[in-house]
Amino acid sequence: MDALPDFQLLRPASLGDVLKARTEYPDARLLGGGTDLMVNIRRGIVAPTALIDMKNVTELRAIKADAKGIEVGASVTLTELAEHPEVGKYYPVVAQAAAHIAGPTHRNMGTVGGNICLDTRCIYYNQSEWWRSANNHCLKTTGTICHVAPKSRGVCFATFSGDLAPAFLTLGAEVDIIGAAGLRTVPLNSIYIGFARQDTPVTETFGDGKYYLSLRPGEFVTAVRAKNISGLRSAYDKIRIRRSIEYPVAGVAVALRREGDNLVDLRVAFTGTNPRPVLLTGTERLCGRTFDERALKGLEELVRDQVMSMKTTFTPGHYRRRVAGVLARRLVTRLFNS
Numbered sequence: 112m113d114a115l116p117d118f119q120l121l122r123p124a125s126l127g128d129v130l131k132a133r134t135e136y137p138d139a140r141l142l143g144g145g146t147d148l149m150v151n152i153r154r155g156i157v158a159p160t161a162l163i164d165m166k167n168v169t170e171l172r173a174i175k176a177d178a179k180g181i182e183v184g185a186s187v188t189l190t191e192l193a194e195h196p197e198v199g200k201y202y203p204v205v206a207q208a209a210a211h212i213a214g215p216t217h218r219n220m221g222t223v224g225g226n227i228c229l230d231t232r233c234i235y236y237n238q239s240e241w242w243r244s245a246n247n248h249c250l251k252t253t254g255t256i257c258h259v260a261p262k263s264r265g266v267c268f269a270t271f272s273g274d275l276a277p278a279f280l281t282l283g284a285e286v287d288i289i290g291a292a293g294l295r296t297v298p299l300n301s302i303y304i305g306f307a308r309q310d311t312p313v314t315e316t317f318g319d320g321k322y323y324l325s326l327r328p329g330e331f332v333t334a335v336r337a338k339n340i341s342g343l344r345s346a347y348d349k350i351r352i353r354r355s356i357e358y359p360v361a362g363v364a365v366a367l368r369r370e371g372d373n374l375v376d377l378r379v380a381f382t383g384t385n386p387r388p389v390l391l392t393g394t395e396r397l398c399g400r401t402f403d404e405r406a407l408k409g410l411e412e413l414v415r416d417q418v419m420s421m422k423t424t425f426t427p428g429h430y431r432r433r434v435a436g437v438l439a440r441r442l443v444t445r446l447f448n449s
């Protein structure tokens with residue numbers, strides 16, 4: 112394993128101090144639990160000269176959850192979120208997603224902000240410096256081509272794998288983002304711009320596996336929140352290579368409402384499949400009737416159209432897409448019948 116390079120560690124205790132540090136050290140990276148960032152620093156993927164540790168920022172450490180809504184600060188740990196009784200009671204999809212992340216020690220350190228803004232992953236990227244240099248690097252770092260799709264015309268397909276984003280997406284969550292220009296609140300879905308379309312140039316609002324977040328320079332996430340929707344049943348599940356500690360091959364969050372025999376609301380979101388978490392569009396077409404074999408076929412078609420099949424992980428892309436469809440089918444059926 113490579114030794115860590117030198118960097119300065121800043122430990123602000125308030126949001127004001129974080130903003131000040133951001134101005135004084137424009138190239139500094141934010142440090143949540145460091146469970147992903149420190150690995151990437153050790154591998155020479157990024158080499159920030161300063162890190163701003165967010166753990167002691169008291170304003171970002173609260174969880175508010177009740178029958179009306181949920182609000183979680185960016186520095187809350189994944190263990191705190193997974194074990195919070197009200198989160199488990201009213202927002203099971205969030206508690207279950209948090210409990211599915213990595214292993215217990217990662218969850219004790221890892222934070223909500225770090226998970227929501229997690230870097231995208233690829234078998235050609237999450238490697239040591241010597242491995243990547245032997246392969247001539249790739250577009251996401253200093254190389255000139257994409258090894259996953261050599262004819263990608265400058266587009267990177269690295270995959271977003273954070274488990275919390277799909278859970279919050281099914282709740283219609285919004286995020287607070289702060290920067291030098293002040294605080295803004297936007298739909299969570301709008302910060303993920305990893306569309307990775309070869310026919311569309313990468314812009315500030317339309318990115319790929321390399322430019323996957325719409326945060327402006329210096330901005331960071333302070334909180335995520337959602338309102339409770341009466342009667343919404345929700346759950347999270349994922350397939351991973353090792354059951355104990357592993358990024359998702361595919362993860363799926365489902366939230367639905369049933370009235371009598373009819374499905375009246377259906378939200379399905381994936382992670383581990385595309386350069387962004389995918390909130391499936393078109394699910395309203397499956398609502399207004401019972402969830403039968405025809406609806407299941409319709410769900411499978413939506414998954415096939417919207418889930419990417421690029422091979423960015425150890426499993427073949429088409430297998431990952433099939434897994435995503437099967438997981439969604441099982442979870443929707445279970446929740447509908449529960």
Ligand SMILES: Cc1cc2nc3c(=O)[nH]c(=O)nc-3n(C[C@H](O)[C@H](O)[C@H](O)COP(=O)(O)OP(=O)(O)OC[C@H]3O[C@@H](n4cnc5c(N)ncnc54)[C@H](O)[C@@H]3O)c2cc1C
Nearest residue numbers: 143144145146147148213221222224225226273274332357
């Ligand atoms: C063996 C192993 C298995 C793993 N398995 C999973 C898994 O199953 N599911 C999963 O989701 N993750 C997994 N991870 C990744 C990681 O542990 C989690 O995603 C964790 O939640 C990251 O949070 P963190 O606070 O440690 O982030 P950090 O590593 O501190 O930061 C991650 C990124 O977010 C940025 N950041 C941090 N806070 C903010 C903020 N407030 N606003 C904007 N940007 C911010 C950082 O600058 C960095 O770019 C795994 C990691 C390892 C090592």
Ligand code: SF4
Nearest residue numbers: 233249257258267268
């Ligand atoms: S998808 Fe292509 S450009 Fe992106 S990290 Fe993988 S190999 Fe590199």
